[in-house]
Amino acid sequence: MSAEPGTVRPGGRTARVRAAVLRAAGDVLAEHGFAHLDLADVARRAEVGKTTVYRRWGSVTGLxxxxxxxxxxxxxPREETGTVLGDLRANARLVQRTLADPRQGALFRAVIAAATCDERTAHALRRFYEIRVAEWAPCVEQGxxxxxxxPGTDAGEVVRAVSAPLYYALLTTGTPPAPAAADRAARAAFAxxxxxxYATP
Structure with a gap:
């Protein structure tokens, strides 16, 4: 993604425009879902020109x-507690707080729904989780x-095992997971x- 010509100015206008547009896009996703995400509407909400949004992002999936x-x-960032169980519990609670947040939880549901029928969104979502798993994998490696x-424990698989039941609960019940569910997921993955x-034979 390249910046629109002329937007790189002293004071970080490019960064401010990107932040405003992404915030507006997140609001629309959380409020109305992927189907109602429209670049012109996002530009209006962000109070930037439509041309800027179309040139920088090109499409809804690009945005x-x-x-x-x-x-x-x-x-x-990853939290280090000194034990694997403590670190996994910290990870689980971070995921739980994110999914329980009214805006973030709705946003993730919208993006996950979109990823089921749009390959570019699916790729972006996979990339998001690759980054997050890589951030937390060292806690398993240190353990x-x-x-x-x-020895041979697959760190990525352990981290994914922590968050998987929390996402599953959200998607199948529509109810954000509680802190107790986060602790239970961490204990189960650790056990x-x-x-x-999760050890390689």
Whole structure:
């Protein structure tokens, strides 16, 4: 994605325009879903010219891809507690808080729904989770090094096992997961990892 000619100015106008447009796009997704995301409406909400939005993002899917990239960049960094279980619980609680947030939870539901029928959105969503899993994988790797988990444990699989039940609960019940569900997901993933479920033979 290249910036529109003339938007790179002192004071970071390009960054301000991107932030305003992505915020507006996120609002529309959270309020109305992917089907109602329109570049002209986003430009109006962001108070920027339609030409700017069309030139920079080109399409709704291009805008959603950039929104997901921005969300990955803005996500909180990994928390280190000193134990694998503590780290996995911190990860689970971060996911739970995100999904329980009225705006963020609705936004994720909209993007996940869109990803089922749009390949570019699906690719952007996979990339988002690749970044987040890579951010948290070291907590598992450190646990292996400390002897808390078996050698050969697949760090990415353990991290995904933590968040999977939380997303599943949201998508199948429509109800955001509670903190207790986050703790349960972390304990389950940890127990499975200790038992060698995620270790490479």
């Amino acid at each position: 959603v891809a950039d929104l997901l990239a921005d969300m990955a960049e803005q996500s909180l 292996v090094a400390r002897g808390e988990l078996p 499975a990892a200790v038992a060698g479920v």
